């Protein structure tokens with residue numbers, strides 16, 4: 001039997017934009033950011049909490065589809081299908097609190113039902129809309145790359161569909177503390193994106209779905225200003241500066257450290273990024289890496305193709 005081909009080289013990806021998720025990853029652990037965003041080493045593994053959020057999110061995307069809004073039966077079907085994919089990415093033996101695939105899938109459906117039963121008068125304009133915006137400080141000018149953001153749901157504002165507001169769906173394992181909606185970073189990105197693309201300063205409503213025994217829905221709104229954009233600019237500029245200087249270091253105090261897929265590499269870490277193994281060795285070190293060569297620009301192949 002012919003051995004499957006293996007990638008022989010990893011190259012650093014050229015930056016075309018920046019996202020809030022990327023910024024959060026970099027702030028949490030610059031090395032994990034390096035593996036994922038710079039080398040493209042994304043694994044397919046996830047936790048039950050993220051799987052739950054993804055499945056619920058998929059159902060809400062369907063529920064608010066502007067072409068056929070508020071079709072709960074179809075939205076529930078989308079959650080079921082999404083859950084079949086998501087639950088397969090979870091290592092259930094590592095899950096705490098006795099979570100299991102069946103009950104967690106039922107929780108995803110219960111969260112969807114609870115959210116859809118909560119009264120609102122949202123008129124959907126678009127779901128999962130990707131928008132770009134310049135990252136511009138009030139005094140320091142513009143950064144060389146744009147911000148990319150994906151908005152969960154755009155709805156008509158009081159000024160009509162051409163000046164939309166934003167809804168962000170959030171899954172939480174406990175209630176948000178008072179005021180948290182005003183410190184989240186993502187709405188700043190939404191504000192930049194809606195300002196740039198629609199010339200409107202949006203209200204962002206957080207649709208918070210709390211996965212308690214009895215699912216709870218909490219809705220909170222916030223509005224962001226240029227001051228918030230200036231603060232985000234400074235953080236993103238620090239990320240771009242670190243990119244240029246090659247400043248990469250591990251952060252074992254990161255929230256992600258305990259279950260990070262790169263632990264096997266980091267446990268033998270010395271000081272600075274070193275050439276990583278490729279092919280089967282890297283796949284063995286990083287759980288769930290799968291066919292990463294297909295997703296890594298610059299990864300080249302050797303061996304006989306079967």
Ligand code: SF4
Pocket residue numbers: 029031032250251252254256257258260261262263266
């Ligand atoms: S194992 Fe810890 S230090 Fe290493 S990349 Fe992951 S989060 Fe960072």
